[in-house]
Amino acid sequence: MAPMAGISDHPYRLLTRQFGAAYSITEFVNAIDVLSGHPYLVTQRLAFSDRERPIAIQLFDDQPDRLVLAAKVIASYHPDIIDINMGCSVKKVSNRGAGAGLLREPLKVAKIFSDLSRTINVPITAKIRLGWDYPSRNYLEIARIIEENGGQLIAVHARTRKQGYGGKADWNAIAEIKSRAGIPIVGNGDVKSLNDIGRMFAQTGCDAIMIGRAAIGNPWIFKQVEKQDLELNEIVHIASQHLSMMCTFYGEPVAFQLFRKHAGKYFNPSLLTKEQRKSFYDIQSIDQFVHTIKSTYSADQQT
Ligand SMILES: Cc1cc2nc3c(=O)[nH]c(=O)nc-3n(C[C@H](O)[C@H](O)[C@H](O)COP(=O)(O)O)c2cc1C
Numbered sequence: 284m285a286p287m288a289g290i291s292d293h294p295y296r297l298l299t300r301q302f303g304a305a306y307s308i309t310e311f312v313n314a315i316d317v318l319s320g321h322p323y324l325v326t327q328r329l330a331f332s333d334r335e336r337p338i339a340i341q342l343f344d345d346q347p348d349r350l351v352l353a354a355k356v357i358a359s360y361h362p363d364i365i366d367i368n369m370g371c372s373v374k375k376v377s378n379r380g381a382g383a384g385l386l387r388e389p390l391k392v393a394k395i396f397s398d399l400s401r402t403i404n405v406p407i408t409a410k411i412r413l414g415w416d417y418p419s420r421n422y423l424e425i426a427r428i429i430e431e432n433g434g435q436l437i438a439v440h441a442r443t444r445k446q447g448y449g450g451k452a453d454w455n456a457i458a459e460i461k462s463r464a465g466i467p468i469v470g471n472g473d474v475k476s477l478n479d480i481g482r483m484f485a486q487t488g489c490d491a492i493m494i495g496r497a498a499i500g501n502p503w504i505f506k507q508v509e510k511q512d513l514e515l516n517e518i519v520h521i522a523s524q525h526l527s528m529m530c531t532f533y534g535e536p537v538a539f540q541l542f543r544k545h546a547g548k549y550f551n552p553s554l555l556t557k558e559q560r561k562s563f564y565d566i567q568s569i570d571q572f573v574h575t576i577k578s579t580y581s582a583d584q585q586t
Pocket of ligand 1: 288290310311410497
């Protein structure tokens with residue numbers, strides 16, 4: 284499963300691993316917060332269990348020295364991998380040169396990977412995009428620099444920073460990177476169905492596939508089961524298991540609030556009336572949630 288802030292937290296990672304996802308990657312973590320010892324990091328973002336291994340903790344920053352200091356702190360949590368975010372397109376991150384902003388500074392990328400791989404005794408990987416915008420696509424150069432400076436795996440979200448999440452992912456670019464790389468390449472972008480998994484492997488030759496948005500509300504994709512083939516009862520059962528895991532991790536009121544994002548993907552609320560939608564999102568207990576779902580959806584309405 285792709286790292287997704289607000290989605291791929293400890294409970295959802297555990298669930299998707301039970302369904303067959305290959306390894307866990309945390310939501311991105313700001314190196315500045317790591318160094319300031321932000322309490323939210325320790326209790327939430329950096330929380331993982333041994334059942335998740337192999338686990339990668341993903342860091343973002345634009346300063347090589349700070350990344351090294353933060354990676355030293357992160358290494359004390361004993362992850363199996365430290366991943367550097369070079370794909371975040373959010374303005375607040377990329378405009379200050381972090382996330383996809385790093386793609387504009389190949390020399391800095393070289394320093395980051397060389398410093399990290401020399402000083403940190405944990406494999407360092409990267410998650411990149413194809414470039415800042417179409418004219419400046421530099422993915423081959425960036426991938427080469429990462430590999431030459433000790434990076435051990437590259438996940439490629441096959442869009443530019445400018446594309447955000449729109450347009451189409453360019454899988455041919457993943458194939459180009461894979462054909463030149465000596466390290467594993469993970470393909471990412473627009474894998475929405477089981478059919479897409481086969482197509483991406485065939486078209487790119489990549490070593491693994493990373494699934495983001497299509498995995499929200501759909502852990503079954505990791506079991507290679509089509510959600511449309513499931514009974515409503517199975518979806519309700521897993522969604523309530525997920526909600527219960529979130530309650531254990533966050534405590535009830537927070538979990539109910541955070542689960543809304545998932546609920547809207549497990550079940551399609553656009554099929555509901557305004558009144559139904561209100562009760563659907565107004566979760567007060569797991570039993571009430573299950574009851575609401577079952578009473579508002581008939582089997583032929585499920586997504
Ligand atoms: C809600 C959301 C949060 C995301 N957060 C992160 C993140 O923390 N780190 C990261 O590397 N990518 C993040 N991404 C990007 C995804 O990992 C992935 O590259 C992107 O969604 C494309 O894959 P997809 O087409 O399968 O969704 C996020 C994407 C979404 C939709």
